[in-house]
Amino acid sequence: MISRVLAADVPQHVGERISIAGWLHRRRELKSVAFLIIRDRSGLAQVVLPPGTVAPGGEETVLQVEGLVVANAQAPGGAELTDPVLTALSGPAQPPPFDLYRPGVAATLPTILDHAPTTLRHAQLRAGFEVAAASAAGFRAALDELGFTEIFTPKIVESATEGGANVFAIDYFGRPAYLAQSPQFYKQAMVGVFERVYEVGPVFRAEPHDTARHLAQYTSLDAELGFIGDHFDVMPVCRDAVAGMVESVRKRGSDAMQQLSATLPEVPAEIPHVHFAEAMALFSSATSEDVSGEDDLSPAHERWLGEWAQREHGSDFLFVTGYPQSAKPFYTYPDRSRPGYTNGFDLLFRGSEIVTGGQRLHRHEDYLAALAERGLDPAPFAGYLQVFEHGMPPHGGFAVGLERFTARLTGATNVRQVTLFPRDLHRLSP
Amino acid sequence: MISRVLAADVPQHVGERISIAGWLHRRRELKSVAFLIIRDRSGLAQVVLPPGTVAPGGEETVLQVEGLVVANAQAPGGAELTDPVLTALSGPAQPPPFDLYRPGVAATLPTILDHAPTTLRHAQLRAGFEVAAASAAGFRAALDELGFTEIFTPKIVESATEGGANVFAIDYFGRPAYLAQSPQFYKQAMVGVFERVYEVGPVFRAEPHDTARHLAQYTSLDAELGFIGDHFDVMPVCRDAVAGMVESVRKRGSDAMQQLSATLPEVPAEIPHVHFAEAMALFSSATSEDVSGEDDLSPAHERWLGEWAQREHGSDFLFVTGYPQSAKPFYTYPDRSRPGYTNGFDLLFRGSEIVTGGQRLHRHEDYLAALAERGLDPAPFAGYLQVFEHGMPPHGGFAVGLERFTARLTGATNVRQVTLFPRDLHRLSP
Numbered sequence: 001m002i003s004r005v006l007a008a009d010v011p012q013h014v015g016e017r018i019s020i021a022g023w024l025h026r027r028r029e030l031k032s033v034a035f036l037i038i039r040d041r042s043g044l045a046q047v048v049l050p051p052g053t054v055a056p057g058g059e060e061t062v063l064q065v066e067g068l069v070v071a072n073a074q075a076p077g078g079a080e081l082t083d084p085v086l087t088a089l090s091g092p093a094q095p096p097p098f099d100l101y102r103p104g105v106a107a108t109l110p111t112i113l114d115h116a117p118t119t120l121r122h123a124q125l126r127a128g129f130e131v132a133a134a135s136a137a138g139f140r141a142a143l144d145e146l147g148f149t150e151i152f153t154p155k156i157v158e159s160a161t162e163g164g165a166n167v168f169a170i171d172y173f174g175r176p177a178y179l180a181q182s183p184q185f186y187k188q189a190m191v192g193v194f195e196r197v198y199e200v201g202p203v204f205r206a207e208p209h210d211t212a213r214h215l216a217q218y219t220s221l222d223a224e225l226g227f228i229g230d231h232f233d234v235m236p237v238c239r240d241a242v243a244g245m246v247e248s249v250r251k252r253g254s255d256a257m258q259q260l261s262a263t264l265p266e267v268p269a270e271i272p273h274v275h276f277a278e279a280m281a282l283f284s285s286a287t288s289e290d291v292s293g294e295d296d297l298s299p300a301h302e303r304w305l306g307e308w309a310q311r312e313h314g315s316d317f318l319f320v321t322g323y324p325q326s327a328k329p330f331y332t333y334p335d336r337s338r339p340g341y342t343n344g345f346d347l348l349f350r351g352s353e354i355v356t357g358g359q360r361l362h363r364h365e366d367y368l369a370a371l372a373e374r375g376l377d378p379a380p381f382a383g384y385l386q387v388f389e390h391g392m393p394p395h396g397g398f399a400v401g402l403e404r405f406t407a408r409l410t411g412a413t414n415v416r417q418v419t420l421f422p423r424d425l426h427r428l429s430p
Numbered sequence: 431m432i433s434r435v436l437a438a439d440v441p442q443h444v445g446e447r448i449s450i451a452g453w454l455h456r457r458r459e460l461k462s463v464a465f466l467i468i469r470d471r472s473g474l475a476q477v478v479l480p481p482g483t484v485a486p487g488g489e490e491t492v493l494q495v496e497g498l499v500v501a502n503a504q505a506p507g508g509a510e511l512t513d514p515v516l517t518a519l520s521g522p523a524q525p526p527p528f529d530l531y532r533p534g535v536a537a538t539l540p541t542i543l544d545h546a547p548t549t550l551r552h553a554q555l556r557a558g559f560e561v562a563a564a565s566a567a568g569f570r571a572a573l574d575e576l577g578f579t580e581i582f583t584p585k586i587v588e589s590a591t592e593g594g595a596n597v598f599a600i601d602y603f604g605r606p607a608y609l610a611q612s613p614q615f616y617k618q619a620m621v622g623v624f625e626r627v628y629e630v631g632p633v634f635r636a637e638p639h640d641t642a643r644h645l646a647q648y649t650s651l652d653a654e655l656g657f658i659g660d661h662f663d664v665m666p667v668c669r670d671a672v673a674g675m676v677e678s679v680r681k682r683g684s685d686a687m688q689q690l691s692a693t694l695p696e697v698p699a700e701i702p703h704v705h706f707a708e709a710m711a712l713f714s715s716a717t718s719e720d721v722s723g724e725d726d727l728s729p730a731h732e733r734w735l736g737e738w739a740q741r742e743h744g745s746d747f748l749f750v751t752g753y754p755q756s757a758k759p760f761y762t763y764p765d766r767s768r769p770g771y772t773n774g775f776d777l778l779f780r781g782s783e784i785v786t787g788g789q790r791l792h793r794h795e796d797y798l799a800a801l802a803e804r805g806l807d808p809a810p811f812a813g814y815l816q817v818f819e820h821g822m823p824p825h826g827g828f829a830v831g832l833e834r835f836t837a838r839l840t841g842a843t844n845v846r847q848v849t850l851f852p853r854d855l856h857r858l859s860p
Contacts, residue, residue, distance in 0.1 A: 002657045002824070021657050023821055041577065041625040060821040089657075091793050093821035117619035118820045126623055133580040140567075147471065150563040152649045152832070154851045155585070155632050156598075156609075158859040168586075170600040170609065172646075173636065173855055179586075179600065186851060189547035189860075193556055195471040201631060202585050206603065216602075219582045227432045227451050227519075363521050383860035387547045391453055391490040391523035394432070402582070421584045421616060428607055429588040430619075430813035 002064065002089070008042035011079040013069045020045050020081065021064040021089060023121070024055055026101040036084075037076075037101070038065060039121075046072075046080040053084075057092030059101065060118070064089055096121075109414060116421055116430060127256035128418040132219075132406045134253035135245040136200055139221045139400065142244025146237060148196040148223065153186035155179060155202065159380040166206045168216075179204035182399065184331070187224040188360060189387045191395045198223040200402075208425060212414040213352075213404060216423040221405075224397030230333070231343040231359040234396040235273065235319055238347060238355055241400065242317070243267040249409065262410045265316035265349070272309060273319035276341065279305055295324040297346070297353070306351020321345040323358075330370045333359035333396070343396070354405045357398025364388040432494065432519070438472035441509040443499045450475050450511065451494040451519060453551070454485055456531035466514075467506075467531065468495060469551075476502075476510040483514075487522030489531065490548070494519055526551075539846060546851055546860060557686035558848040562649075562836040564683035565675040566630055569651045569830065572674025576667060578626040578653065583616035585609060585632065589810040596636045598646075609634035612829065614761070617654040618790060619817045621825045628653040630832075638855060642844040643782075643834060646853040651835075654827030660763070661773040661789040664826040665703065665749055668777060668787055671830065672747070673697040679839065692840045695746035695779070702739060703749035706771065709735055725754040727776070727783070736781020751775040753788075760800045763789035763826070773826070784835045787828025794818040 004021040005013060022040030029035075034049040047065050049055075055063070067081030096118045098106040105112070105124055112119045120126055140150065160167040160178045168179040183199050190197045203220040223241060228234055246267050249257065257264060274282070280291045283304050297305070297320065309318035321344075322335055328344040335341040344358030361367050367385055371378050378385060406418040416422040421430055434451040435443060452470030459465075464479040477495050479485075485493070497511030526548045528536040535542070535554055542549045550556055570580065590597040590608045598609040613629050620627045633650040653671060658664055676697050679687065687694060704712070710721045713734050727735070727750065739748035751774075752765055758774040765771040774788030791797050797815055801808050808815060836848040846852040851860055 002659055002663075004657060021823070057821070062821045062823045089792075089823050090821045091795065091819075094819040096820060115816075117622055117817045120620075120623045129581070129623075130579065132582070136580060136582075137570075137574070144567070149560065150566060151559070151850055152562070152566075152632070154647060154853050156634070156647060156853050156858065168600050168602065170598050172598065172858060173638075175858065177858055190550075190850070192547055193550045193559075202582070204586070208603075217584055217586060227434060229432055233432075362519075365521065386545075386860075389521075389524040390526060390548045391487070391492045391520045393451070393492045393519050420581055420620070423584050423586050425603055428586065428602060428605065430816075 004064070006042035007038060007040045007045035008077065010045045010069055010081070011077040014071050014079055015069065017066065017068050018081075019064055019066045022062070024057065024059050024061045024063050024093075026059060027055060036063075036065070038063060044076045046075040047084050048080055048082045049084065053086070056086060056088040057090070058095060059099070060093035060096055060121070061088060062090035062093075063087065109416060113416060113422065113427065114430070120420075123259055125417075127259040128406060128410050128412060129420065130256035131249055131253045131260075131410055132402055132418055134249045134251070134256075135406060135409070136219070136221065136402060137252065138245040138248025139241050140198070140200065141248060142241045143196075143198045143223055145244075146196065146240065148198045148225070149194040151187065151190050151194075151197045151199050152201070153180075153183045153199060155204070158383075166208070168204050168206045181205055182220060183222050185384045187222055187397060188331075188392075188395065191224050191226040192387060192390065192392055195227065195393075196223075196225040210425050212416075213407075214424070215403065215415055215419060216425070218415075218419070219402035221400040221402055222397065223399075224395060226393035226395040228359065228394050228396050230394075231321065231345055231357070231396055234357055234359065234398060235271070235345060238357055238398045239267065239271050241398075242347070242349075242355070245400075245405065246409075257410070260410045264409070267317060268313075268315050271317045271319055271347070272313040272315050273321050273345075274305070275322045276320055276324065277322065279320050282308060295327040299352070302348055302353055303351040306348055309348070316350050318348045319345050320348060328358065330374050330376065331360045331367070333361055347398075349405070349408050352404070352408050354408055355398050355400045357396065359394070359396035362388065362392045362394050434494070436472035437468060437470045437475035438507065440475045440499055440511070441507040444501050444509055445499065447496065447498050448511075449494055449496045452492070454487065454489055454491045454493050454523075456489060457485060466493070466495070468493060474506045476505040477514050478510055478512045479514065483516070486516060486518040487520070488525060489529070490523035490526055490551070491518060492520035492523075493517065539844060543846060543852065543857065544860070550850075553689055555847075557689040558836060558840050558842060559850065560686035561679055561683045561690075561840055562832055562848055564679045564681070564686075565836060565839070566649070566651065566832060567682065568675040568678025569671050570628070570630065571678060572671045573626075573628045573653055575674075576626065576670065578628045578655070579624040581617065581620050581624075581627045581629050582631070583610075583613045583629060585634070596638070598634050598636045611635055612650060613652050615814045617652055617827060618761075618822075618825065621654050621656040622817060622820065622822055625657065625823075626653075626655040640855050642846075643837075644854065645833065645845055645849060646855070648845075648849070649832035651830040651832055652827065653829075654825060656823040656825040658789060658824050658826050660824075661751065661775055661787070661826055664787055664789065664828060665701070665775060668785055668828045669697065669701050671828075672777070672779075672785070675830075675835065676839075687840070690840045694839070697747060698743075698745050701747045701749055701777070702743040702745050703751050703775075704735070705752040706750055706754065707752065709750050712738060725757040729782070732778055732783055733781040736778055739778070746780050748778045749775050750778060758788065760804050760806065761790045761797070763791055777828075779835070779838050782834070782838050784838055785828050785830045787826065789824070789826035792818065792822045792824050
């Protein structure tokens with residue numbers, strides 16, 4: 001390893017000659033003295049240049065600097081390197097699309113995305129990805145604690161069964177195949193093996209909507225568990241998974257959250273819940289808008305309900321339960337006591353849906369009936385249906401969209417800000 | 431949640447009436463008494479049936495059993511349920527393709543794979559996936575400890591740049607695109623942002639080889655780090671990642687390993703290494719085989735070297751370093767002191783390659799020269815090459831194939847035994 005002290009540790013070495021290595025974050029030339037600021041994964045370190053010394057490259061060039069550590073209250077961390085010997089570890093860097101050392105981001109989203117390998121080095125842009133990494137780790141840790149097993153399922157599937165038209169077709173050794181829109185069928189099947197499973201992986205939607213919250217590929221945090229009574233047994237597990245994500249960001253991402261001036265929510269021990277029909281009635285009576293015939297929440301409904309949850313329950317989170325059958329996939333368990341409604345739920349976070357879930361059908365005959373009711377041919381579902389002939393317990397689950405969760409947590413207004421190299425209708429590179 | 435005590439906890443409730451729930455693992459009818467064995471994620475529990483009682487379904491039907499716990503030294507765990515009330519939670523199950531309650535697996539691999547949602551319930555088949563889950567968790571934990579950041583990169587890419595013909599083509603909103611064969615370019619780019627990154631995710635190879643170790647989709651455990659001197663700084667990190675995987679299996683998968691009669695290796699603090707040329711010379715002098723012109727290890731070479739490492743170093747692991755340039759991709763850093771060889775390495779585990787890695791080029795001009803030397807047009811690499819114009823430190827990394835690692839660890843002779851719903855030349859379902 002290149003022998004080096006990390007920038008954050010420099011102040012511990014006052015009086016010693018050490019080496020640091022990192023990117024030339026900034027050159028500052030004053031009348032009588034010049035400084036280099038070196039950036040590495042731990043932070044920034046200041047180097048004092050003797051008059052006449054020139055750095056071997058502009059900002060973003062990678063340098064190793066050997067020097068004597070001297071205390072200086074003005075320097076980051078209270079110490080700086082003097083009497084430096086500079087060695088370039090890369091060629092001179094081309095200037096980045098905007099000044100990465102400035103506190104703000106002086107670039108539009110397309111510029112940021114086109115030059116992501118460079119622009120994401122900016123502390124404010126990088127921070128979102130630190131929050132995402134911490135969130136995913138927290139999801140896994142919470143479910144590990146609850147006896148879940150991690151699975152890895154196929155992303156190439158034989159038939160486009162799940163969501164109609166929004167699938168990507170692939171040429172599979174000369175045969176047609178499709179990219180999986182979710183691990184739904186596989187995670188259900190694996191409840192039969194492990195009872196409780198989760199998967200963190202990419203899902204693919206040939207999403208024709210060009211919005212701030214749709215992507216052609218996103219990271220889905222999926223969980224499924226057996227031996228439930230109904231969806232009210234899934235919701236506490238969902239709550240624990242989300243609480244684990246928030247807790248992990250508190251532990252591992254607090255610098256990043258501070259960088260983004262974002263605040264972490266409290267996750268209530270029991271997240272408040274409201275039935276879809278009641279939610280619509282509340283919205284309608286407050287706004288005098290006609291909501292008859294609505295079977296799903298619009299972004300406006302979600303925003304209003306987010307404010308309502310904050311006002312009524314002091315909660316950033318709200319479960320909306322019992323979605324109408326027409327808004328939920330065929331495998332959703334119906335609410336036998338309330339025809340037309342289901343045991344499906346969504347979780348809103350600060351007025352935006354970040355989780356969808358519910359109880360699923362688990363009896364073979366119920367699947368046949370549900371497909372018939374929707375006029376769907378059971379043939380393409382043969383492999384899936386077979387699972388339910390071999391003894392499946394009552395079960396349910398949920399999926400968190402990592403990018404939407406991260407965006408909501410960090411205040412990003414577009415999921416692309418917290419997606420590494422996003423894919424959408426228009427964007428296929430870098 | 432369905433109120434239940436897990437099977438493993440039944441013996442703690444002697445004298446109480448409790449409920450358990452799980453799959454009817456086995457019915458045993460003796461002359462004067464009948465037993466049901468119930469299986470859940472924690473283990474097995476025995477239920478004594480009063481004469482004349484019939485279970486509501488055959489093996490694999492999901493049951494809830496309420497009963498009085500009575501000590502019985504012959505029962506699993508020393509206790510059993512008597513005076514039971516049985517409730518079916520699923521419909522009567524169709525018989526599985528083979529008896530899941532027998533210790534051995536009486537089915538061929540195609541049968542196992544065709545009926546995976548049912549067959550993987552067998553303790554011996556399920557065990558491999560517990561080992562895989564523990565391995566992936568160990569990889570992440572070891573790298574988290576070393577300051578790595580987890581990333582999630584695109585699986586849909588614009589050009590089939592990395593590995594020639596073995597790519598899957600997809601229809602991307604009417605444009606051609608491809609499934610990523612590895613996160614190589616993205617993980618390198620992110621070294622510029624985080625210094626140290628890893629990704630656990632699917633990679634895709636349109637692999638025309640129908641062998642016991644090739645898959646069209648597998649789970650790649652990828653890592654990349656900056657500020658190295660050369661590949662000898664990557665190898666200890668690779669060692670730590672693999673040691674973390676083994677340690678995690680020791681902690682979380684020891685029952686599964688026992689189920690498979692598999693033994694965990696010791697990972698030496700420093701894994702022995704041998705240069706490719708020396709490895710070939712050793713093989714040749716031991717076997718009198720001509721190895722001139724060979725630029726890669728065949729399975730036979732790997733096996734022989736595995737035995738050699740065990741004999742000479744008492745190690746299940748061996749790094750082979752310095753692979754010839756012709757066997758390694760264009761981004762591999764050349765060994766300046768030994769023309770024709772590189773700073774690429776593989777890690778053999780029990781005589782089989784499970785990791786490939788190396789130092790990469792990090793200077794823009796070196797990339798242009800390397801592409802020119804191989805007669806490759808730089809145009810499709812434009813986005814990738816741009817990364818190296820903006821200051822990239824010397825870096826390298828490695829990738830572990832999760833299925834190959836798990837197969838080697840558990841003694842599986844075919845990677846499909848430890849792959850959930852494998853994809854290959856012939857198999858696209860379930």
